[in-house]
Amino acid sequence: MSSIAERIAASGTSNAIELRGVTRYFGALAALTDITMSVRPGERRAVLGSNGAGKTTLLNCITGDFFPTFGTVRFFGEDVTTLPPHERIRRGLRRTYQISLLFSRLSVRDNVYLACRGVSRGRFSFIRTRARDAIMQSVEELIALVHLESVADRLVEELAHGQQRQLEIALALAGAPRFILFDEPAAGLSPAERRDLVAILTALPSHIGYIIIEHDMDVALRVVESVTMMHNGRIFKEGAPHEIQADPEVQELFLGSGHA
Amino acid sequence: MALEQTIETDSLTLPQAQQAGAVSRWVHRNAAILILAVLLLILPAVAGPFILDQIVGWTMILGMIALSLMFLCGYGGMVSLAQMTVAGVSGYMIAVFGPSSLPSISLFWPWWVAAPVAILIAVAFGTVVGALSARTEGIYTIMITLALATAFFYLTLQNWPIFNGFNGFTTIPAPHFLGVNWRAPIPFYYMVLFFAALSYAAVLYISRAPFGLALQGVRDNPRRMEAIGYNVTAHRVAAYAFAALIAAVGGILLVWQNNQISPYSVGVNAVINILVIAVVGGITHPIGAFIGAFIYVILHTFALDALVAVGLDGRRFQLLIGLGFVIIVLFSPDGIVGIWRRLRARARTSGGGNPL
Ligand SMILES: Nc1ncnc2c1ncn2[C@@H]1O[C@H](COP(=O)(O)OP(=O)(O)O)[C@@H](O)[C@H]1O
Numbered sequence: 271m272s273s274i275a276e277r278i279a280a281s282g283t284s285n286a287i288e289l290r291g292v293t294r295y296f297g298a299l300a301a302l303t304d305i306t307m308s309v310r311p312g313e314r315r316a317v318l319g320s321n322g323a324g325k326t327t328l329l330n331c332i333t334g335d336f337f338p339t340f341g342t343v344r345f346f347g348e349d350v351t352t353l354p355p356h357e358r359i360r361r362g363l364r365r366t367y368q369i370s371l372l373f374s375r376l377s378v379r380d381n382v383y384l385a386c387r388g389v390s391r392g393r394f395s396f397i398r399t400r401a402r403d404a405i406m407q408s409v410e411e412l413i414a415l416v417h418l419e420s421v422a423d424r425l426v427e428e429l430a431h432g433q434q435r436q437l438e439i440a441l442a443l444a445g446a447p448r449f450i451l452f453d454e455p456a457a458g459l460s461p462a463e464r465r466d467l468v469a470i471l472t473a474l475p476s477h478i479g480y481i482i483i484e485h486d487m488d489v490a491l492r493v494v495e496s497v498t499m500m501h502n503g504r505i506f507k508e509g510a511p512h513e514i515q516a517d518p519e520v521q522e523l524f525l526g527s528g529h530a
Numbered sequence: 531m532a533l534e535q536t537i538e539t540d541s542l543t544l545p546q547a548q549q550a551g552a553v554s555r556w557v558h559r560n561a562a563i564l565i566l567a568v569l570l571l572i573l574p575a576v577a578g579p580f581i582l583d584q585i586v587g588w589t590m591i592l593g594m595i596a597l598s599l600m601f602l603c604g605y606g607g608m609v610s611l612a613q614m615t616v617a618g619v620s621g622y623m624i625a626v627f628g629p630s631s632l633p634s635i636s637l638f639w640p641w642w643v644a645a646p647v648a649i650l651i652a653v654a655f656g657t658v659v660g661a662l663s664a665r666t667e668g669i670y671t672i673m674i675t676l677a678l679a680t681a682f683f684y685l686t687l688q689n690w691p692i693f694n695g696f697n698g699f700t701t702i703p704a705p706h707f708l709g710v711n712w713r714a715p716i717p718f719y720y721m722v723l724f725f726a727a728l729s730y731a732a733v734l735y736i737s738r739a740p741f742g743l744a745l746q747g748v749r750d751n752p753r754r755m756e757a758i759g760y761n762v763t764a765h766r767v768a769a770y771a772f773a774a775l776i777a778a779v780g781g782i783l784l785v786w787q788n789n790q791i792s793p794y795s796v797g798v799n800a801v802i803n804i805l806v807i808a809v810v811g812g813i814t815h816p817i818g819a820f821i822g823a824f825i826y827v828i829l830h831t832f833a834l835d836a837l838v839a840v841g842l843d844g845r846r847f848q849l850l851i852g853l854g855f856v857i858i859v860l861f862s863p864d865g866i867v868g869i870w871r872r873l874r875a876r877a878r879t880s881g882g883g884n885p886l
C-alpha cells in the first residue's frame with residue numbers, strides 16, 4: 271500500500287480508472303481480452319454491448335469481486351489490482367449489482383445504515399448508534415433520495431422488485447464516493463422510476479464520475495459524455511454518444527438489431 | 531409573555547411524555563422477559579437446591595454455551611460445532627491452573643488468576659477456530675469445526691501430562707471469597723444467573739450495535755458486505771472471538787458445577803447436544819438458547835423415570851431427545867422461538883379482526 275501522500279499526489283494527475291491489458295478467463299472462456307481503458311475523474315461513461323459481452327466482468331475486475339487473470343487496475347493512480355474489494359470501497363469506489371445483492375433479512379434502514387457505516391469508522395463498534403447521531407442523518411437522506419421512506423422499516427425481502435433496485439442504488443451512494451460503477455441500474459424499473467434514476471444521476475456532484483452499463487439507450491445516452499462499446503470481451507469502439515449512435519458498424523451490430 | 535411560557539412548558543413536557551410512553555412501550559414489549567427475570571430472582575425463596583442447581587442452574591450454563599452458537603449461527607450464519615470445545619478448553623484450563631485433586635498437574639493458582647487465564651486461552655482457541663473456518667461456508671464450516679472438536683476430544687483422551695487422559699480432573703472447587711462459598715446452592719445459582727443474564731443482555735444489545743448488524747449483513751450477503759467496505763473475514767473471526775468469551779465463561783461454570791471435567795465432557799455427544807439445544811430453542815433469538823437448554827435438561831432429568839413408568843427402557847431418553855429434535859426441525863426450523871412468534875402473530879391478527 272502506498273503512503274497517503276503518494277496517493278494524494280498520484281490522484282491529482284491520474285485517471286479515476288485506468289485499466290491496462292485486463293484479461294479475465296473463466297476456465298477456457300475469455301470473458302475479457304486485453305482491455306485497456308481510462309476514465310477521467312468526474313467523467314461519466316456508458317459501457318454498452320450485448321449480453322455476454324463482458325461488461326459485468328469488467329466491473330468485477332475494477333471492484334475486485336474477481337481479480338483479472340492478467341493486467342493491472344489503477345484507481346486514482348494507485349495500483350489496486352490485488353486489493354480486496356473493501357479496501358477499494360474505502361478509497362471511494364462504489365458499485366451496484368445487476369442482480370440486486372441486498373441484506374434480505376434486515377430492514378431498508380439497516381441496509382442503508384450498513385452501507386454508511388461501511389465507509390466510516392466504528393465498523394466493529396459494540397456501542398449502538400443513536401437516532402441523533404450524525405450518521406443517521408445521512409441514512410435518512412439516502413432513503414429519501416430513492417423514495418423509500420414509506421418502507422424504511424420493512425424487511426428487504428418484503429420489498430417489490432423496483433424498490434429493491436432503488437435500494438441497490440442507495441447503497442452505492444453512501445459516504446463520499448469518488449467513482450461509481452452502475453450495473454444496469456434501470457433494469458426492472460418503471461418509467462417513473464427511470465426518470466427518478468436519471469434525475470439522481472444528473473444531480474450527482476460533478477466531481478463524482480461513473481461508469482454505467484445500460485441497455486436502455488434513452489437512459490444511457492442522456493447521462494453520459496462518452497461511450498465504450500464492448501463485444502466478445504473486447505473493446506470495440508469508444509467515442510462521444512452522437513459518434514457512437516451515428517457509427518454504421520455499431521448500428522449494424524447493436525442499435526439496429528434491437529439487441530442493445 | 532404568557533403565551534411564551536405555555537410554549538416553553540409544552541416543549542418541556544412533550545419530550546417527557548414521549549419518554550414515559552417509550553418506557554411503557556418497552557415494558558409492554560418485554561413483558562415476558564421481565565416476568566421471567568423476576569421469577570428467576572425470587573426462585574431461591576421457593577425452590578430447593580435440586581431445582582436451583584440441577585434444573586435452572588444447569589439450564590443457564592448450557593444455555594450460555596448454546597447462546598455462543600446462536601450468536602455465530604443466528605446472526606453470522608456460521609454453524610460452529612466447536613463451541614462446546616471452547617467451553618471445554620476453559621474448563622480444562624481452570625482445572626490445570628487452579629486447584630484439583632491432581633497436584634502433579636494442577637498449579638493451584640487462586641481463582642482470580644486461573645479463571646482469567648483459562649478464559650483468555652479459550653478465547654484464543656475460539657479465535658483460531660474462527661480463523662480456520664472464516665473462509666468456509668455452510669457444510670464446510672460444520673465439517674471443519676466438527677473436525678477440530680473431535681481432535682480436541684482425542685487430545686484430552688490421549689494426553690496425560692496436561693489433560694490426564696480419560697480420567698480428566700476431579701475435585702475442582704468453585705471459589706470462596708467475600709466470605710461466601712460460591713458453590714453453595716444459592717450463591718452458585720445467583721452467580722450463574724448473573725453471567726447468563728449478562729451474556730443474554732450483551733448479545734441482545736450487540737445485535738443492534740454496528741458489530742452485530744454488520745454480522746447479520748455478513749450472514750445475508752458476504753459479497754455485498756465486501757462491496758460496501760467491510761472486511762468480511764475479519765468480522766467473522768471477531769464474532770468467533772466474542773462467542774468464545776461467552777462459551778469460555780460457561781465452560782468454567784460447568785466445571786465448577788460438576789466438580790469435574792473429563793474427555794466425555796467435550797466428546798462428540800456433548801458437542802452435538804449444544805447444536806440440538808440451539809436448534810430446538812431457535813437460533814433466531816438469544817432466548818432460544820435458554821429455552822432449548824431447559825427442554826434438554828428437563829428431558830435429561832425426567833425422561834428416564836417417565837420412560838420407566840410407561841414400561842420402556844430408561845436409557846432410551848436420548849432417543850426421545852433425538853425424536854424431539856427431528857419433530858421440531860420438521861415443523862419449525864426456527865425452533866420454539868419460531869412457534870412462539872407464529873402464535874403471537876396469529877393472536878395479533880385475530881385480535882385486530884375483532885370489531886370490539
Ligand atoms: N462467475 C462466472 N463463471 C463463469 N463464467 C462467467 C462468470 N461470470 C461471467 N461469465 C461469463 O463471462 C462472459 C461475460 O459475462 P458478463 O460479464 O456477465 O457479460 P455482460 O455483463 O456483458 O452480459 C459470459 O459468457 C458469461 O457466461
Ligand SMILES: [Mg+2]
Nearest residue numbers: 325326327368
Ligand atoms: Mg451483465
